[in-house]
Amino acid sequence: MSRLVDVLSLVLLLAAAAAFILGVRALGERDDLRALYQLAVGGLALKASVDLLRPR
Amino acid sequence: MNSGATTRSELAPARVTSPVARVAAFASPALLTGLYVFSVTTLPTLASAARIALSQAAAPPRLWFACVVGATPPLWLLAAAGATVADRVSLARALGVWGFLGATALTWLLHPLATEAGRLEPWRGWFGAVGFALYALAWGVPDAWRRERPEDDPRAGLAVELEPRERLPRGALLALAVAVLSASALFALSFRVVDAHRGVLGQSLAALAAVSLVSVSARHAVRSAPRAAATPTHRLARASRAIFALALLLAAALVRVALGT
Numbered sequence A: 001m002s003r004l005v006d007v008l009s010l011v012l013l014l015a016a017a018a019a020f021i022l023g024v025r026a027l028g029e030r031d032d033l034r035a036l037y038q039l040a041v042g043g044l045a046l047k048a049s050v051d052l053l054r055p056r
Numbered sequence B: 001m002n003s004g005a006t007t008r009s010e011l012a013p014a015r016v017t018s019p020v021a022r023v024a025a026f027a028s029p030a031l032l033t034g035l036y037v038f039s040v041t042t043l044p045t046l047a048s049a050a051r052i053a054l055s056q057a058a059a060p061p062r063l064w065f066a067c068v069v070g071a072t073p074p075l076w077l078l079a080a081a082g083a084t085v086a087d088r089v090s091l092a093r094a095l096g097v098w099g100f101l102g103a104t105a106l107t108w109l110l111h112p113l114a115t116e117a118g119r120l121e122p123w124r125g126w127f128g129a130v131g132f133a134l135y136a137l138a139w140g141v142p143d144a145w146r147r148e149r150p151e152d153d154p155r156a157g158l159a160v161e162l163e164p165r166e167r168l169p170r171g172a173l174l175a176l177a178v179a180v181l182s183a184s185a186l187f188a189l190s191f192r193v194v195d196a197h198r199g200v201l202g203q204s205l206a207a208l209a210a211v212s213l214v215s216v217s218a219r220h221a222v223r224s225a226p227r228a229a230a231t232p233t234h235r236l237a238r239a240s241r242a243i244f245a246l247a248l249l250l251a252a253a254l255v256r257v258a259l260g261t
Helices: A002-028 A032-053 B019-055 B061-070 B073-085 B089-110 B122-140 B172-190 B196-221 B225-229 B232-259
Strands: none
Touching (some): A002 B172, A002 B232, A032 B232, B019 B073, B019 B122, B061 B089, B172 B196
């Protein structure tokens, strides 16, 4: 189970990276709504990854 | 067995005392990255300002001022090297960080076209961003250049080689490499945003995202005791809010796609 949570945390990190890249790309295409959406998804995925990794 | 009280000077790390050795130690990280950043970012701006100023009969004074200020970053670096030789660490850092960055920023601000997002060449922006990150790292290692390695000191008396307390988990370097590559891609993409306002926003967001990604992936790489102490249920409970919000966003996107709006 612990290994599964580790993998989920890594997957969320990769998802965050992909979402940030897509968000900046959307900003370049002047699609502001999609850019904001992708950046919000990236931020939340990164937060979830950190929380899974090191809970307080 | 220790025969007496150990004095502070005995515990102090050995210093690099030769001025030549100090300059060599300083040159490797800070001076080289500084000159690299200057040649990639400020020098083209300086050349452009000089070209415009020389081609116009009545060039605005700010262009001439940009030429003068833009030529100073190498001097700040040399002054920092001089302060290093004199063992004035705080002064060296002030000259090398604040003097250098101040002169660089002022040159860009004085040039009328230098800060327009659409005019930045993506490859130069990327190389400049990487260069500034390396320059920050070069100054970020506190006093590392002043010391020799502790284990090289004959007074250290280490009987056995120091072993790492823990091994990196499998996949740690892969996660870090993916994050660094993603951060590089983010920077490269952000400099391709040609719209002026979106360009500044894109570069700021890219810098924020890149730093966050690299720092979180580094945490993944060195994850250890605090994580091991928590149960998987506790970890999932802790992340539940973020995962729930993420699921809401994904559901909203799916609904939007399904409705075709």
